[in-house]
Amino acid sequence: xxxxxxxxxxxxxxxxxxxxxxxxxxxxxxxxxxxxxxxxxxxxxxxxxxxxxxxxxxxxxxxxxxxxxxxxxxxxxxxxxxxxxxxxxxxxxxxxxxxxxxxxxxxxxxxxxxxxxxxxxxxxxxxxxxxxxxxxxxxxxxxxxxxxxxxxxxxxxxxxxxxxxxxxxxxxxxxxxxxxxxxxxxxxxxxxxxxxxxxxxxxxxxxxxxxxxxxxxxxxxxxxxxxxxxxxxxxxxxxxxxxxxxxxxxxxxxxxxxxxxxxxxxxxxxxxxxxxxxxxxxxxxxxxxxxxxxxxxxxxx
Numbered sequence: 001x002x003x004x005x006x007x008x009x010x011x012x013x014x015x016x017x018x019x020x021x022x023x024x025x026x027x028x029x030x031x032x033x034x035x036x037x038x039x040x041x042x043x044x045x046x047x048x049x050x051x052x053x054x055x056x057x058x059x060x061x062x063x064x065x066x067x068x069x070x071x072x073x074x075x076x077x078x079x080x081x082x083x084x085x086x087x088x089x090x091x092x093x094x095x096x097x098x099x100x101x102x103x104x105x106x107x108x109x110x111x112x113x114x115x116x117x118x119x120x121x122x123x124x125x126x127x128x129x130x131x132x133x134x135x136x137x138x139x140x141x142x143x144x145x146x147x148x149x150x151x152x153x154x155x156x157x158x159x160x161x162x163x164x165x166x167x168x169x170x171x172x173x174x175x176x177x178x179x180x181x182x183x184x185x186x187x188x189x190x191x192x193x194x195x196x197x198x199x200x201x202x203x204x205x206x207x208x209x210x211x212x213x214x215x216x217x218x219x220x221x222x223x224x225x226x227x228x229x230x231x232x233x234x235x236x237x238x239x240x241x242x243x244x245x246x247x248x249x250x251x252x253x254x255x256x257x258x259x260x261x262x263x264x265x266x267x268x269x270x271x272x273x274x275x276x277x278x279x280x281x282x283x284x285x286x287x288x289x290x291x292x293x294x295x296x297x298x299x300x301x
Contacts, residue, residue, distance in 0.1 A: 013050070016043040018080055021073045024056060024063040092285035094125035099286045104133040104142065105152035106202060107229045112249045113152070116297040121290075137204060143278055149287060150294070154202075154209045154247075154271040162277050164291075166298035169271045171210065171264040174237055174244045174251055179260075181243070186263040192221065195243040198233045199223040209271040210245050217267060234259075247271065249301055273298075 019029040020040070030040035048055055051072070056063040065073065101121075105113075110132060121128060133148060140157050142148040157163050173192065175182055181191055200207045205226070214220055224242060227233050233244040234251070238258045245268070251261050275294055281287040 013043055013047055014076070014080065014083070016040060017047050017055075017072070018076050020044055020047070020056060021065060021069055021076070024065065092289060094128075094289060096127065097125045097286060098127045098129075099125075100129040100131065101286075101290055102131045102133060102147065102149045103151070104135060104139050104148045106135045106200075107231050108247055108250055109152040111231065112247070112301055113294065113297055116300060117293060120293050120297065124293075125289075135202070140276065143276055146278065146280075149277060149281065150290065151276045152273070153276065154273050157274065157276050160279075162279055162282065163274045164276075164295075166273050166275055166294070167301065169247045169249060169273050171245050171268050171271070172248045172251060172261040173264050174234060174246050174259055174261050175242070176238055176240060177258055177260050178239065179241055179243070181262065182260045184262050187265050189217075189219070189265040189267050192243075192245075192265045192268075193219055195221075196224040196241055197221050198225040198227060198236055198242045198244045200230050200233050200244075200246075201226050201228055207245065210268060213267070213269050247273075 015033055016029065016035070019032045020026070020043075023029040023032060026040050026044065027037050030037045033040070035043070044056065051068065053068040054066055055069040055072075057066060103109075114132075118130065121130060133142075139148065139151050139153070140161060143151050143161055144158065151157075152166075154169065173181075173187055173195075175195075181187060181195065184191070187195075199211075199221075202208050206212070211221070225236065227236065230246055230250055233246060234254070236242060237244050238256070245264055246261075248261070251259075254261075275291065277287065277291070
């Protein structure tokens, strides 16, 4: 974009120019824009020099516009409203918004936050578009590069990004009611390590929050089966000896008489669940509205 001509123009003069061309009178233009008559006269002289045109010519009937001034006035009629929008106070109305939002998280996010969040979004902002992108190892790079607006995770993130705790999530061990461990209220660490596990591969072949804690304890569980989704882990547990260690919110509303949720060993810490975004989105009104909805829904889970 060439801006050679703009570099020699004081854009503050545009308001004075519009007033002078419309009022065709220095005193009335001065009153309209809140300047003194001498200051408005000086502005007119500067405009004449800048545009190399008289703009206003005195006649017996008052001031008349030059042909160039008439052309400039027509252009200003379109330019000034757009500048007002560009530099004015921004406003966001969900009811008329047509923004597109890109979210990323595992199926835990879509299962636990998705129904309440999407229901609110499409009630309040029916014209918006939502894309829930599949979770992958480079999620936080995508946030940093502007490919994702909001990511949800239970793992620590780049400190250069913004993160906010939504809730603390505890783990339960889901198993078939025929499993010998199903009569426990809480598994011991020994019982947990001795079980055959179905592991949800969240990040780099591990179920991060669970396996990272076991590694800190110098322990490792046996993953008899690895699946990419939490809901897949739920589906394979019935009528097997497999144990799925899952976030409690995922199974709390489950009504399946063949399954039982037992508290995970106390050594398995709770998981801080976070939403993460880039600092450049801090003050974007649409993004702030979205994050507020997430907070509301998270508080209700």
